Amino acid sequence: MKITVDRGVMAEAVAWVARSLPSRPSVPILAGLLMRAQGDQVVMSSFDYETSAKITISAQVDEPGEALVSGRLLADIAKSLPDRPIRLTAGTSAVELVCGSARFTLQLLPVEDYPNLPEMPASTGSVVSEDFARSVNQVVIAAGRDELLPVFTGVRMEIDDDRLSLLATDRYRMALKELAWNPSTARAEGAALVPARVLSEAARSMSSGEAVQLALAGDTANEGLIGFEGDGLNGTRQLTTRLLDGEFPKVRHLMEIRGNVTVRCNTAELIDSVKRVSLVAERNSSLRMAIDEDSIALDAATGDQAQATEAVEAAITRDGGDVEIAAVGFNPHYLSDALGALDTPFVQFSFTAPGKPCLVQGLAELDGEPDVDYRHVIMLMRLPG
Template sequence: MKFSIEQKQFQNALSIALKGISSKNIMEILKGIYIEAEDDHITLTSNNLEIGVKTRVQAEVSESGIAIIEGKILSDIVRKLPDEKITISVNDNNVVKISTSKTKFNIKSMINNQFPQVEEFENDRYEKIDMKLFSDMVRKTHFAASQDETKGVLTGSLIEIDSNSISMVSIDGFRLAIKRIPTNYNLGEKKVVVPVKTLQEVTKLSSNENCDLRILFEERNVSFVIDNTIINSRVLEGEFLNYKQIIPKEFMTKIKINNHEFISSLERAMLVSNNNLVKLVISDDTVVVSAKNSEIGNLEEDIPVNQQGKDLEIAFNIKYFLDCLKNLDEEYIYMNFNTNLSPCVINPESDEDYTYLLLPVRL
């Protein structure tokens, strides 16, 4: 195998391929990137058995062939090379030669021992989805998924599809985020839970927000195609919580508040809060935001709101508030309450298709 490629192009392709390599890999072969050179391009493949990545990039191929090279080593070398054309070749002794006009590296390739490939499907099996809308769904829900690997299915986001819409739902036991987009896509009715890490990697791959994302759902896997890259991922098995039963239908207290003012106030409260705890006192069209720490000090701040219903005193984890609020684009949000022990439900003023539910902390 022998090919030449510009350093920046190759480094960009490697950064994509590295997404399929996990530091947790026990099998040595899974630390490698499978490189195939043919015609006028090279294909880079990685696979950690949970997520597989295949990306294609143009190159000057003088000798077709394949090689498996440890991904981190290869990426570190290429990143340190000058911005010029790189030539990579593999000899009969499985030695990889990486050279520029002044630099030559010789490194060992890995033995081609049943490297797990990333399956490609026929184009007509995929359905196109607007990348901007999909990225917006991920951005507004991913933070509510659990980061505790022992919680299994809750480390993913539920993608729920019917004839009129696609919904993305994340729950970690303390909060719930739902983003829905109306569609006329022909995806059929489906419910699959995709690892949040996979969804985040997919949104990072688009060259621009106007590109098309193509999705294929299978029984135990989901496949995404963005530009010249394929990401295949397993879906998470297990019973996802019935989130529709969790959301209250009626509320005793409702307020409309400026989102930017509220974010700024919560960030100030975090400076003096004990365990990120903030207390909200709602009365007379005002929310009093307060936080205290016996070793630092305290904060009390008034924010004007439009209030409907009863007065209320309630407390929350500041971080859980900010995770949501910083990902909302609207100037004003609605916050809905019942008691100081029941969840708060947040809705942006101009987006009825987004809901965030947050459990309070006992005072």
């Protein structure tokens, strides 16, 4: 194999594929990055038996062929090279990389020992890449990080004709986003539990094109596999991953909150206020929101060492229910995440009781209707006393 490729294109492509490489591979061969050159293209790929990543970039191919090298090392080298064309020449036991006056020699790994990448399933449908990226970002913040509870580290993807739903929870918060998409068949239906990390990477890295293709396998050979395909910065990308096993908790009904008290305020102002007051919030302590007639007051403290309080103008509505809500407690990080996920100038909080879940929704106008396509629920913390 002998190729010449732009340094920026090479560095970005290798870095993206290398991100899917396991940090501690079960077998050494899985640390490899496979390069296949043919025609005027080079295909780079990685696979760890769970997730595969593949990118196709343009290159000058003088001699077609393939080479398997250490992916992370190649990524580090490509990132550090000067802005000159890179020439790669693979021999029988090593590959030589030349960029300007810089020259590297990397040992080749045995290609014959490398596993075959799974085939990309047939397309189930497509979604506008910009909408997909924004929607995924709004949902994955609520996914769990604890690998000991894998079912909570996923995003449940539900297909109902031309509606695509994304749902995630870590047991203390949950997020639901519904968006339009283009199914490949009429009356399409299906559900899948996708690792949030892979879903986030697909949405983030395939936003340069018009649409992202979703491929949920229905055949026996690829059962439990989902694929994503779209255009990135410098080439076409494909990601496949095994779906998570386990029963996702039935939490959709928790989104149907009818608040006794609603609070509406400016999103940007509240984000800034939460950031400031949270600076003195003690670890694992709540950020208190006191609800007045035409404002809310945020306060937090670290024992007697530091305290902070700040008022934010708000529109308060009380329906005269049996429960009087004077103050509620939020995990400050969860509140910041929920507010940051909104793409509307105003926000609405719906409360039923001080210790019950709170519904967060966006508002295009202060006196308008809340956004029903994105809903975020936060479990409130118990206030001291």
